[in-house]
Amino acid sequence: MLEKTGVPDSEQIKKITPPEERLKKGPVAVVECFQNIPCDPCQYACRQGAIEEFEDINDLPVIDHELCNGCGLCISECPGLAIFVIDATYSDEEGLVKMPYEYVPLPEKDEEVTGVDTEGRSVCGARVIRVQNTKALDRTPVITLAVPKQHLMRVRSFVRKGGE
């Protein structure tokens, strides 16, 4: 399916979803990388050693959810922009999704936006909690959105209101 449409299927997403108990402990990275391609920067990005060392540069990243502290350093290091950090402990109703976002203009903090899924379809309203665009991120800004908890594994980008 993914090879035909460019959209990962629910089986693929299920496989990389962190276990419920881990989600209760705080932020954790989700790596949506499903194809063996020669690419390895993620394993060097992690200072916790949570992305297991590759035997072969074509290996898929395997994340040790216990070692991952959800810091998000890996997000802007992934050339495929395929890494997200989700945090189910933000509030009772809402969780956070941190994502790479390489479009201009960047949203403002507290802006209300529409969260979209892997097909660009509207999922829910979302609020911009943080906009990071430091030099270290090297032109891959990281945006943190607050979304209803049930959509943490669905919202993967957003559109600004009034814009496209």
Place this chain on the structure above:
Amino acid sequence: MLKPEIAIVGGGPAGLSAALSAVRQGAEVMLMDRDPALGGQLVKQTHMFFGSKKEYAAVRGIDIPGQLLAALEEEGADRFKPYTSTTVLGYYEDGVILADKEEQALLIEPQKVIVATGAAEKMLPFPGNDLPGVYGAGAVQTLMNVYGIKPGSRVLMVGAGNIGLIVSYQLMQAGVEVAAIIEGAPRIGGYLVHATKVRRAGIPILTSHTIKEAYGKESVEGALICNLDENWCAVPGSEQDMPVDVICLAVGLIPQTELLWQAGCEQKYIPELGGYVPRRNEKMQTSLPHIYVAGDVACIEEAGSAMVEGKIAGLFAAAELGYDEKVEERYKSYIHELEELRAGPTGAKIRQGLSRLNGGAEIC
């Protein structure tokens, strides 16, 4: 007559890496490129590269020429002579290269030549493909990312290989709408992470689809697209009208081998490698021992492997001139990198092509 030890034709990722490798060995290098800036296609690659962290992965293409040039400066600025805005016109039987540098003729008689001329874009035949508004993806990328000019307001991308996917993404970044990416094959050819990136931006990818015709009075006003069945035949009644003002073709690359033909290098038609490609040994040396190749001219692949091939070609061109310090050790590390890059499923086509090129025997 200029008499450099090594002349390199093409200052893209392969040519620049070859220069760095040869200069590091101690050789004196003249590098020619027809563009005013070195870097080849890198100058418009605003996205982060894949590959090995050791070999510029996660670095943006646009930042790589600067890094290579800084390394060249450090290794031996006096031995590196770049000639930009210099077009090589011919290679003569007496081993002389004729080049044009801003309407001034240059005659060059090098001891070794490294041809790193890259590739050219393929065209697709369909009615209306000569209308203004039909572009190659390379041209669209140059307009946007080098000159800051939008090619139009709504684009149909033809081809879901890496170039089609990446250029679609960069069109979105430039604020241009992409109506759809169509692909004749039943599967997306490029890296799937590029595909997921454009999909979440709302761009549809239609596999098993092709363009039937482009229409418009003075320039492109739209395209008719249709479905393809498993035999690549148009499905009757499946036509869709797409109002667009740009049709962008990203349907593959062909090695630019003209200089190699002229020099008389042996070549073979290997579809997996992009067409006619030069025979070469593990040193990237062609059937003419003083001519080496690297990058897309040798096989259509990624910039990462082009850079490693460049390092190998530069290493051996220098070594044969007597600058042979640590050749074995360096070759081993380069060939290991190259094998790693090609080891996975996405490298299968390249491995098969290289094996066919060498008459069945596995090379690099």
